[in-house]
Amino acid sequence: MTSTAAGRTATRTAPGPRLPSALRLGLGRTRIELRTFFRERDAVVFIFAYPVIMLAIFATVFGQDGGRVGPPPGIPYAQYFLPGMVATGVMLSSFQSLAITIAVERDEGALKRLRGTPLPAASYFLGKTGQVLTTSLVQVALLLAVAALVFDVPLPADAAHWATFAWVFLLGTAAGSVCGVAFSSVPRTGRSASAVVTPIVLVLQFISGVFFVFNDLPTWMQQVASVFPLKWMAQGMRSVFLPEQAEGFEVSGSWQHGATAAVLGAWLVIGLVVGVRTFRWRRRDDG
Template sequence: MSAATTTAPTAAGTLALPSLLSLSVARTRLELTTFFRERDAVVFIFAYPVIMLAIFATVFGQDGATVGPEPGIPFGQYFLPGMVATGVMLSSFQNLAISIAVERDEGGLKRLRATPMPASAYFLGKIGSVLVTSLVQMALLLAVAGLMFDIDLPTTVDRWLTFAWVFALGTATGAVCGVGFSSVPRSGRSASAVVTPIVLVLQFVSGVFFVFNDLPRWMQQVAEVFPLKWMAQGMRSVFLPDQAEAFEVSGSWQHPTIALVLAAWLVVGLVLGIRTFRWRRRDDG
């Protein structure tokens, strides 16, 4: 908090706040420190995608089982993109939707709003911390995938560029939607009960735990409304071989559509967040 309220003398002898950039960086450091102190949340967010990948790679990949027509794609290889997309959603949407609701319930947001720090620095600090934690999470997941399960990682620049823009846009979208959704739980105690089931349902219908093309059509149509399906599809275009494109429902990776849907949710989350975000509890006026 002290970094957010420190003032510096100006040439005219008055006091002025630090720049928005320096406030945002300071806030990002504070958010990261707070996040890593919550060890249970850190373990869940970082370990969950790794554990799920290990389950799919070892249980479903026994005896060289594969996905799709011969020669097929190893199960671990096919489900890695879904675990990457899930990791992004956990670090951004779920993390912020729950943590902000708890901060509001405990009165932290009310106290923070009374300081001279601009509201934008608070939100930029949240997004900055999400980007850092997501990068650490992805590095851990990909390292485990490559070193422990012999999953092939991309070797071309264009695939890593695709990974970069899907990851960045997906993380930003998840963070903004998480901020907006944080006003839905009635209290900090109910936040996990409200947010976690939504995340789990989206994982099941978005092709994270199953081959998306094998899901019922109505389930595919539901998933197409939400960003997780498109993040998973974008990541499949990064980590799966070219022939896997034919496995998609549309027969293509649909990169323009992926970018459009994620950008649309980014705008929707931003608008809803601006209109509905609350600094106080519901019973606090």
Template sequence: MSATTERRAGVTASPPARTSVRLPSTLRLGLARTQHEVRLFFRERDAVVFVFAYPVIMLAIFATVFGGQEDVAAPGVTFAQYFLPGMVATGVVLSSFQQLATTIAVERDEGGLKRLRGTPLPASAYFLGKVGQVLVTSLLQTALLLVVAAVVYDVPLPGDVARWVTFAWVWALGTAAGAVCGVAFSSVPRSGRSASAVVTPVVLVLQFVSGVFFAFDDLPSWMQSLASFFPLKWLAQGMRSVFLPDAAAAAEVGGSWQHGATAAVLVAYLVVGLVLGARTFRWTRRDAG
């Protein structure tokens, strides 16, 4: 029967049935995106070498130059042992804040974010992938640094569970805060080419004022006060509480490890980074309209 005959007979032809395609959950997409981001990261050999080798190279340089110093901050503490927590902290900042702030700016400049925004992938899955990639690479980088410190420079690692629990929450909060702040800061560079020039000096200045390269109590008081406003100081202090004996806490500004203040500052930067990132993140270049 033709369509005309059907209409004359009062029969209305039903439209073809639509097949609905249900996307996987955001968590599943985020995990898949994490795998993709990790593969992309390891394809960029220069970034891999910098992120993984920088803390190890700096530890080697400073431990060699100042290796004769002992009783740093506490009896029996060598310079390599004192320097290790700062390198762990700066490694976290490199693999989270600096790496994301730079790569996202480049992806935006090259149009990758604009194309990605036109796909069905939820924005939340994209950000979960970035954070997941940071967690994976930061964990690998930290593990490599600890192995080198223990094997090459005989730095004693913690032997009790409580210190490793402290290490876990300080590392997790520091990595998460650095990741979301990196996402938020990625909107500051005007182009992908200027991203490194904008991000790298910020990280270098924070390293110097936060007691990463020197004993924190040797820094001027005004520099110590300035560093207390930024998370790297607290991240390094939290790591010192893991790898240094309890007697070294007396050398800290407050005379203790201040775990409560460390957690509060890192959580605050995590929240602030989320809010700023949600409000300022851009999928396209500034000149794209």
């Protein structure tokens, strides 16, 4: 064999550079999604400020003259409403944010162009998930800081409560994210996405114990809310931030951690199944 032939053989058999994994690409996509998110200043202000503003309003209005929830000594309204605001913040950052932004990206053709690149679909969704987790953590940290420093809300001091917070937060964020991806195919255009998604989120907030004491709501409203994840996220967060005696304020008389995990897990599976079947990279009028 001549040296030239040997060189050609070596060239054909030499391994090429290893392609980055889907996980590595997903982490890179997360950075892009975060930069894009923080450039939308109106969305940033709304998602981060909304729970804080609502906590301030409801704690001030209902907490006048030392008003409290439940029999004496009762629970200060700021402390009672904090778990619901944490839950609704997670829903804003996951379900509402993804349902709207993905619909807009599809309508503008960004998803179609992205689909034409070598980026795996899994990396795109990992990027969205990473962005949601990051913004949700920042949002919750800001909300807890305001609650503790401005309204003197006591935060848990033991690991068990924070462990409960961790699994409710992660499961709620995951369920909200996949449901947001699945629901993003419902709006017909990007411009109509906010009009379609926002009213649903507002209704769920009113019936899920976010703005009102859940036990004070009509029975039929409680039953409807129990079908959806926001009610269970709020209840799970109440078990973290409220004292033990508040467990008796619940409709069932308990925190129902098992039911919370089951409902959030069920919505996670439903969102995955529906999202896989209905997600579209192109507009409806684009084939």
